[in-house]
Amino acid sequence: MKVTVKYFGLVAEAADKSEEVMEFNGELTASELKEQCLYGLSIADKDSVQIAVNQNLDDKTTLKDGDEVALLPPFAGG
Amino acid sequence: MKVTVKYFGLVAEAADKSEEVMEFNGELTASELKEQCLYGLSIADKDSVQIAVNQNLDDKTTLKDGDEVALLPPFAGG
Amino acid sequence: MDKKKPKKVFVQGAIPPEKIANSVANHQSKTNIGAHSIFLGQIRADEVDGKTVTAIDYTAYEEMAEKVFHEIREAAFAKFDITCAHIYHSLGKIKVGKLCLFVFTSSAHRKIAIAATNFFVEEIKAKVPVFGKEIFEDETHQWKVNK
Amino acid sequence: MDKKKPKKVFVQGAIPPEKIANSVANHQSKTNIGAHSIFLGQIRADEVDGKTVTAIDYTAYEEMAEKVFHEIREAAFAKFDITCAHIYHSLGKIKVGKLCLFVFTSSAHRKIAIAATNFFVEEIKAKVPVFGKEIFEDETHQWKVNK
Numbered sequence: 001m002k003v004t005v006k007y008f009g010l011v012a013e014a015a016d017k018s019e020e021v022m023e024f025n026g027e028l029t030a031s032e033l034k035e036q037c038l039y040g041l042s043i044a045d046k047d048s049v050q051i052a053v054n055q056n057l058d059d060k061t062t063l064k065d066g067d068e069v070a071l072l073p074p075f076a077g078g
Numbered sequence: 079m080k081v082t083v084k085y086f087g088l089v090a091e092a093a094d095k096s097e098e099v100m101e102f103n104g105e106l107t108a109s110e111l112k113e114q115c116l117y118g119l120s121i122a123d124k125d126s127v128q129i130a131v132n133q134n135l136d137d138k139t140t141l142k143d144g145d146e147v148a149l150l151p152p153f154a155g156g
Numbered sequence: 157m158d159k160k161k162p163k164k165v166f167v168q169g170a171i172p173p174e175k176i177a178n179s180v181a182n183h184q185s186k187t188n189i190g191a192h193s194i195f196l197g198q199i200r201a202d203e204v205d206g207k208t209v210t211a212i213d214y215t216a217y218e219e220m221a222e223k224v225f226h227e228i229r230e231a232a233f234a235k236f237d238i239t240c241a242h243i244y245h246s247l248g249k250i251k252v253g254k255l256c257l258f259v260f261t262s263s264a265h266r267k268i269a270i271a272a273t274n275f276f277v278e279e280i281k282a283k284v285p286v287f288g289k290e291i292f293e294d295e296t297h298q299w300k301v302n303k
Numbered sequence: 304m305d306k307k308k309p310k311k312v313f314v315q316g317a318i319p320p321e322k323i324a325n326s327v328a329n330h331q332s333k334t335n336i337g338a339h340s341i342f343l344g345q346i347r348a349d350e351v352d353g354k355t356v357t358a359i360d361y362t363a364y365e366e367m368a369e370k371v372f373h374e375i376r377e378a379a380f381a382k383f384d385i386t387c388a389h390i391y392h393s394l395g396k397i398k399v400g401k402l403c404l405f406v407f408t409s410s411a412h413r414k415i416a417i418a419a420t421n422f423f424v425e426e427i428k429a430k431v432p433v434f435g436k437e438i439f440e441d442e443t444h445q446w447k448v449n450k
Binding site for chain 2 (some may be wrong): 197212216280286301
Binding site (some may be wrong): 072076 | 342359362363366370392403424427430433434435436446447448
């Protein structure tokens, strides 16, 4: 199963990447994927990072093949 | 004693004048003057006409020589 | 800063949209500002008994009105932490679709600017001796009353 | 009317003040409008630990952001009796004093326009995935967080 992970703002900076394709077997929720992606990164408040799956905020869902997952640090628009 | 009376908006229209100097003897309050000025004029709601004496809303005051009294219909600014 | 120089609020005729752009541009050097809140009043083609408003002819008790505008400014600066505030109101015959009121406040923070503009608009409507003759297409008229 | 055509909200670079004048001028033919309410966000020279912000570099999860902007518009039109609503948000490096957000709503009545603009601003701050890197004069930076 493949999902595309997008990194933004301070998460992209800490990870030093903006996008990657991850492959894995078995079931994985969005928040499990987040934990995995942020593991080892220097981010002060990981709880403040929200997850969007296919452009909807959602950390409960179990990921499906082809999903687009985004890791979103606190919003700063306006 | 002389006061200047200014008419605005629908009051000026009904009175067909914008300003006049009135002379009288004895004491007169602002609201008594208003009553006198509006007497006989075709104004539907005379209660809605406010009085300013020397540019302050005031209908209680007793007029003094040289006062400027304004008869102000409902405001419509903005 | 603006607080100290009382400026004339009334302008003859409609307020041109360019005035808004100029006012905003003039504030780009004030780097403590984070938010501008603007209110514009535009003449509406209201229908009354089948007749349509084509213009409003504004008159005012000008000396008192400028004094009240000044008092509203003072109250706004006392009440809100705004950096600047500008108000312009039209006099004369303003056609439908044209602007008759321009309120512009600025602050470090959005909520303050928005609240201050709201305050100005409500105070102006309630307290300033401005009168409006709504002129219909057949040249008859009625007198506008703020609600 | 505007309701039906979803337009792009993001613009590259700062929003020029002339855009405001043009937007207002474009609404002078809509004679059912009585009130415009405008909010502008301007980059502030905040001081943090003795260093001064010189610019904010905005990035966004663009596809999701445009979708959320659209949902906010839909919600605003359902909630408020507005005739039009326009939003523009900058992307890229916006210098201090320049405009990064332009919200513009119009209605027959002032209270509706003011409430709608307020709604847009709060919703945009809370819900749209936009990220801001505050750049200091020494080229260091910190990430902005909306409060």
